[in-house]
Amino acid sequence: MGDFVSSEGHTILLAFWMTLKVSALSAAGALVLGTVLAAMRVAPLPVLRTVGTFYVNILRNTPLTLIILFCGLGLGSIITVAEVQTTNYFWLAVLGLTAYTAAFVCEVLRAGVNTVPFGQAEAARSIGLNFTQTLRIVVLPQAFRAVIAPLGSVLIALIKNTTIAAAIGVPEAFYTMRNQLQSHGDIVIPIFAGYALFFVVLTLPVGLFFGWLAKRWTVAR
Amino acid sequence: MRSSRMAAAAGAVAAALALVLSACGSDSSTTGSGTSTSTSSGNSIADKAKNDKALNIGVKPDQPGLGLQSSSGQYSGFDVDVANYVANKLGATKINFVPTLSANREAFLQQGKVDMVVATYSITPERQKVVSFAGPYYVAHQDILVRADNTSIKQADDLKGKKVCSGQGSASGDRIEELYGSQVNLIRLPGYGDCVNQLLGGQVEAVTTDNTILAGFAAQPQNQGKLKVVGTFFSNEIYGIGLKKGDTKGVTAVDGALRAMFQDGQWRAALTKNLPQVSSETPPVIGKFDIPFQQ
Numbered sequence: 129m130g131d132f133v134s135s136e137g138h139t140i141l142l143a144f145w146m147t148l149k150v151s152a153l154s155a156a157g158a159l160v161l162g163t164v165l166a167a168m169r170v171a172p173l174p175v176l177r178t179v180g181t182f183y184v185n186i187l188r189n190t191p192l193t194l195i196i197l198f199c200g201l202g203l204g205s206i207i208t209v210a211e212v213q214t215t216n217y218f219w220l221a222v223l224g225l226t227a228y229t230a231a232f233v234c235e236v237l238r239a240g241v242n243t244v245p246f247g248q249a250e251a252a253r254s255i256g257l258n259f260t261q262t263l264r265i266v267v268l269p270q271a272f273r274a275v276i277a278p279l280g281s282v283l284i285a286l287i288k289n290t291t292i293a294a295a296i297g298v299p300e301a302f303y304t305m306r307n308q309l310q311s312h313g314d315i316v317i318p319i320f321a322g323y324a325l326f327f328v329v330l331t332l333p334v335g336l337f338f339g340w341l342a343k344r345w346t347v348a349r
Numbered sequence: 350m351r352s353s354r355m356a357a358a359a360g361a362v363a364a365a366l367a368l369v370l371s372a373c374g375s376d377s378s379t380t381g382s383g384t385s386t387s388t389s390s391g392n393s394i395a396d397k398a399k400n401d402k403a404l405n406i407g408v409k410p411d412q413p414g415l416g417l418q419s420s421s422g423q424y425s426g427f428d429v430d431v432a433n434y435v436a437n438k439l440g441a442t443k444i445n446f447v448p449t450l451s452a453n454r455e456a457f458l459q460q461g462k463v464d465m466v467v468a469t470y471s472i473t474p475e476r477q478k479v480v481s482f483a484g485p486y487y488v489a490h491q492d493i494l495v496r497a498d499n500t501s502i503k504q505a506d507d508l509k510g511k512k513v514c515s516g517q518g519s520a521s522g523d524r525i526e527e528l529y530g531s532q533v534n535l536i537r538l539p540g541y542g543d544c545v546n547q548l549l550g551g552q553v554e555a556v557t558t559d560n561t562i563l564a565g566f567a568a569q570p571q572n573q574g575k576l577k578v579v580g581t582f583f584s585n586e587i588y589g590i591g592l593k594k595g596d597t598k599g600v601t602a603v604d605g606a607l608r609a610m611f612q613d614g615q616w617r618a619a620l621t622k623n624l625p626q627v628s629s630e631t632p633p634v635i636g637k638f639d640i641p642f643q644q
Binding site for chain 1: 456
């Protein structure tokens with residue numbers, strides 16, 4: 129056991145660094161794309177609403193494994209993002225996770241938009257702001273503050289979902305764990321427990337931080 | 350107040366984790382006893398085969414040519430033929446094949462879920478600490494699989510600068526990383542089936558692992574004529590039959606069965622039938638686990 133930690137410790141840390149990189153990039157991408165989608169779904173233009181609804185319903189109802197495999201092995205056979213294969217699949221995995229998570233971010237944000245009293249938007253319109261200005265300056269800031277805690281849950285789910293990137297060869301935590309299980313079949317349960325603990329160490333602070341942030345930034349009405 | 354509540358919460362989480370873990374443990378041991386060797390009189394596989402006439406044998410379910418489970422549940426391949434022959438020699442008439450993955454071979458042996466493992470099981474010093482090996486029954490070599498029309502890859506060095514696929518957790522992939530580092534543009538996918546698809550689709554130019562595994566894929570009906578094994582060797586992978594640690598009586602009995610298989614031509618026949626591209630190999634020496642590789 130001690131042997132295992134000393135010989136594999138470096139690999140484990142690298143794997144979790146990879147998990148963090150995939151999580152952070154996908155989270156940033158999903159936040160941007162999810163906000164755009166939410167704006168589309170509350171837009172006055174029916175075509176935007178239809179496209180937004182269509183996207184969310186397709187992506188939210190497709191298994192993530194399928195999306196990641198599609199990005200890696202399907203999309204990857206048509207387009208090449210980077211010449212180095214590991215980099216190529218890394219970006220394809222980020223793309224898949226972003227596309228999938230954005231659907232959930234969109235729905236959370238839309239719920240947030242619904243908490244903003246109608247009078248706020250009406251007041252914004254009456255002082256002459258157009259739709260984008262109303263959304264950007266008045267509605268979205270309040271909507272975000274209302275849904276910080278559920279956004280935290282989406283982020284936690286995303287961090288755990290990065291394990292699926294192993295299916296297309298991204299050397300994150302799950303990939304490394306499975307490799308180590310192959311050659312250390314005698315300490316299977318300790319390896320599982322160790323990795324589970326590592327994930328808890330990653331995700332527990334996220335939950336606590338977002339809970340704290342939600343309290344601090346709550347909209348007083 | 351606040352921090353004590355946090356500590357209590359952390360304690361609760363730890364307790365819950367411990368509960369879940371212990372539940373996992375007891376669960377697997379109860380399901381283990383359902384199929385385990387509790388009815389047999391001796392501890393050795395040799396006694397169990399004689400007395401119960403039944404053996405549980407772990408084989409790979411997903412390696413064409415070695416151990417492959419069809420959709421109807423039938424197993425076929427070189428490992429499966431070796432397992433059948435050895436089990437029959439030991440006196441077993443009823444053989445139950447159990448699908449095993451690389452990650453659970455040791456656990457299945459230790460828990461008694463299987464009596465022996467014939468699943469492309471390379472003999473390594475780490476594994477010998479927890480498993481007793483009989484054999485070897487085959488010495489495989491790391492090799493390269495390319496599309497049939499490829500003429501640029503003839504040896505390991507030719508992989509430099511090329512897109513190459515190997516399996517996750519395989520010694521073959523590790524060896525490429527050690528030998529060439531980033532000079533080889535390597536991707537490691539969960540299964541060799543994925544790698545072979547990438548090769549057929551043109552995303553990679555070569556797949557590398559044991560020649561047995563590569564030959565198995567090349568021999569699949571849908572791949573006939575599309576792929577070829579290059580035939581350059583850069584390692585020895587010594588396949589043994591895994592038995593429960595300490596079963597020396599079993600090792601002797603299985604070794605005897607393997608010797609008989611080498612001599613009566615059944616070994617050659619099984620090899621030619623399942624892995625035509627590597628059938629020129631000669632049987633290894635029983636009990637010789639350390640075979641240094643020479644280029």
